[in-house]
Amino acid sequence: MIMTRRELLIAAGGALLAVNMPVLASGQPHVLIEMQGTARGERVWFDPFGVAVKPGTTLKFLNRDSGNSHTVTAYHPALFERARRIPKEAEPFNSGYLLPDDSFELTLTIPGVYDYYCLPHERAAMVGRIVVGKPSDKGWDDSAIKAGNVEDNVEAAFPSVKDILTSGKIRTPRLT
Amino acid sequence: MFKAISFAACLLATSVAFAHDESKLEQMPPEGPYVQVSDVLPLPAFLPGLGTLFVNPDTLPAGPFLGYDHDGKLSATIYMTPLEELKNGVTYDDLGVGLHKVTSVDVYYNAGHPGVDKPHAHIVLYHDAGAEERLAK
Secondary structure, eight states, rough: OOOOOOHHHHHHHHHHHHHHHOTTTTTTTTEEEEEEETTTSSSSSEESSEEEOOOOOOOOOEETTTTBBOOOOOBBBTTTOOOSSSTSSSSSOOOOOOOTTTTEEEEOOOOEEEEEEGGGGGGTTTTEEEEOOOSTTTTBOOOGGGOOOOOOOHHHHHHOOHHHHHSSSEEOOOOO | OOOHHHHHHHHHHHHHHHHHHHOOHHHHHHTTOOOHHHHHHSOOSSSSSEEEEOOOOGGGGTEEEEEEOSSEEEEEEEEEHHHHHHHHOOOOSSSOOOOOOOOOEEEEOOOOOBBBOOOOEEEEEESSSTHHHHHHH
């Protein structure tokens, strides 16, 4: 069997996911995304800020920042009238404010690209991107990539879909 | 003589009025119009580095914010000034101060948080030598 480069990248991403997937108390596999910040709040970030998951995977967002609260908020007209940056058929999501050690779980089933942000920290480019499934999946929707309607520094902060699919997850360098 | 005494009494009364009654702020909670920040915003009750914060909502975003340690002692007065507004010519003048004794001052950048979500500077006036350590965690 000969795989195209694109297929190879997708397969590699899937293999990485299988290795790095913790398990929820319910026994369901999940991906953990931490919300972090420096002690004085100079920098805030999601870690990892780019992840690839299979449809139906549960993502758990955990606030590890002892001095700040954060949200996980989808770009969607139903939430603060933002331009849509998730698949058209997907439900918008918003965690509300998470205090330190609070968490939020999210299960995404529609294949495509999901962009989200932290409500009080979007100006600081605290954003993330989730890739669900792969481009060959039925119903794949990556309209987020060309949706625009964010500041330049925010647009630049999203990792590329290609990089996410290649590595499975993109970590944020720990800042102090 | 009587005139001189009256004048001195007036001066004393005036200076006390300007100085405000520090004793009313020294222990948490301060009287109104101050409110506890964590009661009105989604933030932890004790913020590492700043303490338990109180603010008069009318003075937002700059403050002063009053920072109390875990024993409820006023340890710092904090101001939060959005960088964009400073750049656009906004000034914050004649800001109040929790206590008049200030032993050291820290100034640093903050990316934002509920209540002051624009990138801003924290200006922290510590009121005694051990204040920074007590507010750290």
